[in-house]
Amino acid sequence: MTRIGVVTFPGSLDDRDAARAVRLAGGEPVRLWHRDTDLAGVEAIILPGGFSYGDYLRTGAIARFSPVMASVISAAGRGVPVLGVCNGFQILCESQLLPGALTRNNHLHFICRDQKLRIESSRTAWTAGYRPGAEIVIPIKNGEGRYVADPDTLGRLDGDGLVVARYLDGNPNGSVADIAGIANPAGNVVGLMPHPEHAVETLTGPGTDGLGFFTSVLRQLVRA
Amino acid sequence: MPRLVVDVMLKPEILDPQGQAVQRALERLGFDRVASVRQGKRFEIELAEPGSVDGAAELGRDMAAKLLANTVIEDFTVRVEDDAG
Numbered sequence: 001m002t003r004i005g006v007v008t009f010p011g012s013l014d015d016r017d018a019a020r021a022v023r024l025a026g027g028e029p030v031r032l033w034h035r036d037t038d039l040a041g042v043e044a045i046i047l048p049g050g051f052s053y054g055d056y057l058r059t060g061a062i063a064r065f066s067p068v069m070a071s072v073i074s075a076a077g078r079g080v081p082v083l084g085v086c087n088g089f090q091i092l093c094e095s096q097l098l099p100g101a102l103t104r105n106n107h108l109h110f111i112c113r114d115q116k117l118r119i120e121s122s123r124t125a126w127t128a129g130y131r132p133g134a135e136i137v138i139p140i141k142n143g144e145g146r147y148v149a150d151p152d153t154l155g156r157l158d159g160d161g162l163v164v165a166r167y168l169d170g171n172p173n174g175s176v177a178d179i180a181g182i183a184n185p186a187g188n189v190v191g192l193m194p195h196p197e198h199a200v201e202t203l204t205g206p207g208t209d210g211l212g213f214f215t216s217v218l219r220q221l222v223r224a
Numbered sequence: 225m226p227r228l229v230v231d232v233m234l235k236p237e238i239l240d241p242q243g244q245a246v247q248r249a250l251e252r253l254g255f256d257r258v259a260s261v262r263q264g265k266r267f268e269i270e271l272a273e274p275g276s277v278d279g280a281a282e283l284g285r286d287m288a289a290k291l292l293a294n295t296v297i298e299d300f301t302v303r304v305e306d307d308a309g
Contacts, residue, residue, distance in 0.1 A: 093296075
């Protein structure tokens with residue numbers, strides 16, 4: 001069974017849900033600790049949501065220098081699929097695995113609701129199972145989810161098709177160009193503000209629209 | 225011992241909703257001459273070893289660029305205060 005690592009930082013909240021989503025998608029979740037440097041042979045890595053290290057200084061700024069991240073950064077460079085959700089996305093930006101930054105919501109409120117998204121790219125390890133243009137609903141919950149990047153970076157993201165998902169029916173945090181998620185040029189690293197791991201079964205989520213992120217990567221790893 | 229003072233501010237082009245909230249609160253309190261507010265961070269770092277002021281400034285810039293500021297969205301200034309004299 002394909003092993004997918006889920007990293008727990010002090011202050012991570014969604015690591016159990018992420019591990020559960022991996023299991024429901026048919027993979028074997030492997031729990032990794034922020035002090036680990038050995039990734040236990042996992043074939044993909046998820047950085048979950050939460051408030052790593054209390055989000056002191058800036059969201060993700062201290063997690064970025066945790067021992068496990070040195071291994072995650074080097075694995076990402078080798079093409080290992082890495083998904084960062086919410087705090088995980090913030091950590092990926094702080095790590096410069098993805099460009100830009102996540103800043104405080106323009107309205108200053110913490111937002112928690114079901115959010116409609118459009119999947120803009122299926123050329124990533126985590127969205128290959130979605131049809132481009134597919135509209136999905138998954139939860140969003142953040143206080144610092146406003147994506148910002150300089151005009152050159154935005155032009156590159158757009159021109160190279162690296163925007164993975166955009167907000168529909170209202171931008172929840174003031175993100176530039178309604179950006180909800182982006183990928184690196186290789187497509188193995190994806191950061192997403194909303195939470196696919198909270199939409200993997202109808203009992204506990206708005207639907208199962210998030211499951212595709214986990215089945216996409218599993219299918220790609222089995223094929224590889 | 226020298227002390228480093230690092231000020232970190234959001235770049236001018238980055239929206240600062242916290243600063244705006246502070247501005248509105250000041251206006252509610254009757255401070256009617258406030259044109260705008262930007263909120264930042266200040267770090268005071270005591271160095272353990274005596275050393276040159278130049279070296280301390282370089283060290284401060286290194287710390288700021290690596291951790292204290294995210295230069296994608298923030299600018300920083302570093303100054304060295306030497307209270308030994």
